[in-house]
Structure formats: structure tokens, C-alpha cells
Amino acid sequence: MKKCFLLSFLCVLLLCLYNGWLRGLGGLTAINPTAVCNRGSNSSRNVTILLWYWPFGMSYNLEGDVCWDLYRIPHCRLVDDRSLFSSADVVVFHNRELIQGCQKLPLALPRSQRQRWAWMSLEAPVHNGNLRQFANIFNMTITYRRDSDVAAPYGELLPKETGGHLVANDLRNKSSLVCWVVSHYQMHHKRSQVYSELNAAVPVKVYGQWTKNSLSSTDLLPTISRCYFYLAFENSLSKDYITEKLWKNAYQGEAVPVVLGPPLTDYKAVAPPNSFIHVDEFVSVKDLGKYLQELAKDKKRYDEYFTWKQEWKVKLYTDWRERLCKICLQYNSLPRQKVYSDLSAWANS
The missing domain is CATH 3.40.50 (Rossmann fold)
Incomplete structure (x- = not known):
């Protein structure tokens, strides 16, 4: 009787192990076979x-x-x-x-x-x-x-494959210090107030429906690429609200973004260090304008704002x-x- 019971037990055990092997492709490990089966059924x-x-x-x-x-x-x-x-x-x-x-x-x-x-x-x-x-x-x-x-998110950074290299900026292509693309301009927005103060200190080239100087989708990035800096100003200063103004217009447009939107910490959480300039980092907008002028004249310091492209690339959603x-x-x-x-x-x- 005991031999029959032992033989039956061994047959059932072998059958279970064999079934676990087929299902788990090597599942003869210290893992609960039931857990393996349940995990497989849920994930599939x-x-x-x-x-x-x-x-x-x-x-x-x-x-x-x-x-x-x-x-x-x-x-x-x-x-x-x-x-x-x-x-x-x-x-x-x-x-x-x-x-x-x-x-x-x-x-x-x-x-x-x-x-x-x-x-x-x-x-x-x-x-x-x-x-x-x-x-x-x-x-x-x-x-x-x-x-x-x-x-x-509107965009994010993905690591480049190994062996990526950085193409140096051709500053001869840069013809404007600062540019901005805006369609819906409203005086009460903080971005409008900052723009007015900045434009009083340095020249800002403005495109978009507001100035009736619209850009086609094919002209957008080539135009921005001729600017040293791009105003990636959000229309709302809200938590994590960072739109294509940064990810597409500035980063893919090959201009250093000057950002206004959520706090500096939110930008640091998603963007590479030393890849953008936040308005809040300056005591006054006038000081910001002075910094932009000095940075545009220093090719070495300006190029450092693009070193992140050696390791990262932008993904748009x-x-x-x-x-x-x-x-x-x-x-x-x-x-x-x-x-x-x-x-x-x-x-x-």
C-alpha cells in the first residue's frame, strides 16, 4: 500500500515538474509553480x-x-x-x-x-x-x-545609443539673439510681462499670429535655429506643465531655451543640467538680458549648453x-x- 502511494506521489510530482518546465522554459527553480502559472496568465x-x-x-x-x-x-x-x-x-x-x-x-x-x-x-x-x-x-x-x-508628458529624454557624438554649432548661422513664437498674446500673462521687460533690454524677434508673422510647420525649426536663444515661455505657470515649447521648439530647434513656467526644480527633474536658462535664476529681467548678450559672445560657454546631446535625444509625444x-x-x-x-x-x- 505504501509503495503504491509513493509511486503515485512520484508520478504526480514528475508531471507537475514537467508541466512547469514547458510553461516556464526552465522553471525548475525555487519558484512556486502556481505563482509562475498565475504570473504568466496575468501578463499574457x-x-x-x-x-x-x-x-x-x-x-x-x-x-x-x-x-x-x-x-x-x-x-x-x-x-x-x-x-x-x-x-x-x-x-x-x-x-x-x-x-x-x-x-x-x-x-x-x-x-x-x-x-x-x-x-x-x-x-x-x-x-x-x-x-x-x-x-x-x-x-x-x-x-x-x-x-x-x-x-x-509632451516630451522626454531618451539615452542615445553608444557612440553618439556632438556636432558643433555653426554660429555663423545665428542672426538673431532672442526669438519667440507666440500666437495667443495676453497682457495679463506673466510671459507677456517678462517679454516686454526683456525686449526693452535686448532685441527679441517675434513670430506667430500675434505679430501676423506666422511660420509654417516646415519653417518653424529652421527659423528658430538662426537664433541664439528661444523663449520657451508657457502660458500657464503650473506644476510640471512643460510643453513642446521646450522639447520641440527649443531643443530640436538648436537654440538655448530661456524657460518660464513651473519652478526651476520641475525643469531640473526632466531636463538635462546646463541645457536651459530659467527666468527665476535672475534678480531682474534686465540681468537676464545682460547674461544672454554676454553668453552669445562666448562660443565655448554657449556650446556647453548643447553637450547633453552627446548622451541624450528628445522624444516627442x-x-x-x-x-x-x-x-x-x-x-x-x-x-x-x-x-x-x-x-x-x-x-x-
């Missing part, structure tokens, strides 16, 4: 992201395995078919359309306890409208802020699909029962 399950409506009415193609084909993000299903609501793991709502009233939340539809609703906005708080109406509704935030559940696919990278690590009881307080903090 598709996470379905339903976009309830497209931001600003601009839709993109979702045919095929978009997240994998475009961004190498696996097990992520991106859809915009509302009939899939009941099976969606995450439903995403863009704030602008909700605030304008042209879209509504499907509050009447039965919602499973596992389904998460995500609030998405890339606007500064001043443009988000009244968020008090969304208390106790959303489980997830998708914004440019680093403390969002899913961070979706412009496709909504990429932002949405990033949800799947964070999905399993996010709290299951999180609810924003006061979304307004969080968004304005």
Missing part, C-alpha cells in the same frame, strides 16, 4: 483600453495590434467601439469634450467593479473647467504631470494612441480600488 492577458471618444474629434487608425505594431507594447488592445464597453478594462474620457458638454459620461450603463475610468487632460489647470462635478467617478489620471497614474497604449505598462501596478473623491483638488494642487 490582453488589457482592453476603450477610448470613449477621440480628443478634439481627430481619430486615428486602430486596425491590427496597434500598441505592439507601433510601440512594442504587448498584450494591449486599443479600441474605440462603444459596444465593447462591458468588456473594457479601462475606459478613457478626454476632459475638454466633457467640459464643453459635447460628450457625456455613460453613467447609466452598468459598470463592472473591475472596470476603471480614466480622466485624461494635457491642459493646464486654468483650462480644465469645473472638475467638482466629477467627484468619486474616476479611478485613474492621465496627464503631463509626473505624479499622474499614467504620465503623458504627439500621437494619442501612444499615450493610451502606455496605460497597459502601468495597469497591473496601479491600485485596484482607487477613486478620486475630489478630482478638482488633485488637478489644481
Whole structure:
């Protein structure tokens, strides 16, 4: 009897180990086989992201395995078919359309306890409208802020492959000391006040709709490249609000950015050291203007503002699909029962 029991036990043990080997590709280790199986099943399950409506009415193609084909993000299903609501793991709502009233939340539809609703906005708080109406509704935030559940910045730095080199600036191409591209100029904005003071100290070449000197998309970066410095001034001074004015216009335009927006610490957290000049670093705007004039005359010091390009490159985020696919990278690590009881307080903090 004991021999039969022992033989049966050994057969079951061998079968379990053999099954673990096939599933885990070498899983005969000190890992719990059940944990391995559970981990594999969770990680291989598709996470379905339903976009309830497209931001600003601009839709993109979702045919095929978009997240994998475009961004190498696996097990992520991106859809915009509302009939899939009941099976969606995450439903995403863009704030602008909700605030304008042209879209509504499907509050009447039965919602499973596992389904998460995500609030998405890339606007500064001043443009988000009244968020008090969304208390106790959303489980997830998708914004440019680093403390969002899913961070979706306007841009970021990625390390270059080894062997990168720096192409020296040809200062002979520089014809303007400072330039600025602005379309919506408002006198009460701090950036407008700083511009006025700076323009009184040094010449600032202004482009954009405000001066009826607009630049086409193809002319934007070549024009900025002819400037020593670019005013990457944000229209709102909000936490982490750093837009394409820095990432695209200045960094890709080959001009040293003079920044105005969130505090200096926010810029230091995402941008390379000695790659930008923050307005707050100077006692007065007049002192800033004097520094820019002196720096433009010193090629060695000026070139030091570009040494970061030896190791880093700029990545811009412009496709909504990429932002949405990033949800799947964070999905399993996010709290299951999180609810924003006061979304307004969080968004304005």
C-alpha cells in the first residue's frame, strides 16, 4: 500500500515538474509553480483600453495590434467601439469634450467593479473647467504631470545609443539673439510681462499670429535655429506643465531655451543640467538680458549648453494612441480600488 502511494506521489510530482518546465522554459527553480502559472496568465492577458471618444474629434487608425505594431507594447488592445464597453478594462474620457458638454459620461450603463475610468487632460489647470462635478467617478489620471497614474508628458529624454557624438554649432548661422513664437498674446500673462521687460533690454524677434508673422510647420525649426536663444515661455505657470515649447521648439530647434513656467526644480527633474536658462535664476529681467548678450559672445560657454546631446535625444509625444497604449505598462501596478473623491483638488494642487 505504501509503495503504491509513493509511486503515485512520484508520478504526480514528475508531471507537475514537467508541466512547469514547458510553461516556464526552465522553471525548475525555487519558484512556486502556481505563482509562475498565475504570473504568466496575468501578463499574457490582453488589457482592453476603450477610448470613449477621440480628443478634439481627430481619430486615428486602430486596425491590427496597434500598441505592439507601433510601440512594442504587448498584450494591449486599443479600441474605440462603444459596444465593447462591458468588456473594457479601462475606459478613457478626454476632459475638454466633457467640459464643453459635447460628450457625456455613460453613467447609466452598468459598470463592472473591475472596470476603471480614466480622466485624461494635457491642459493646464486654468483650462480644465469645473472638475467638482466629477467627484468619486474616476479611478485613474492621465496627464503631463509626473505624479499622474499614467504620465503623458509632451516630451522626454531618451539615452542615445553608444557612440553618439556632438556636432558643433555653426554660429555663423545665428542672426538673431532672442526669438519667440507666440500666437495667443495676453497682457495679463506673466510671459507677456517678462517679454516686454526683456525686449526693452535686448532685441527679441517675434513670430506667430500675434505679430501676423506666422511660420509654417516646415519653417518653424529652421527659423528658430538662426537664433541664439528661444523663449520657451508657457502660458500657464503650473506644476510640471512643460510643453513642446521646450522639447520641440527649443531643443530640436538648436537654440538655448530661456524657460518660464513651473519652478526651476520641475525643469531640473526632466531636463538635462546646463541645457536651459530659467527666468527665476535672475534678480531682474534686465540681468537676464545682460547674461544672454554676454553668453552669445562666448562660443565655448554657449556650446556647453548643447553637450547633453552627446548622451541624450528628445522624444516627442504627439500621437494619442501612444499615450493610451502606455496605460497597459502601468495597469497591473496601479491600485485596484482607487477613486478620486475630489478630482478638482488633485488637478489644481
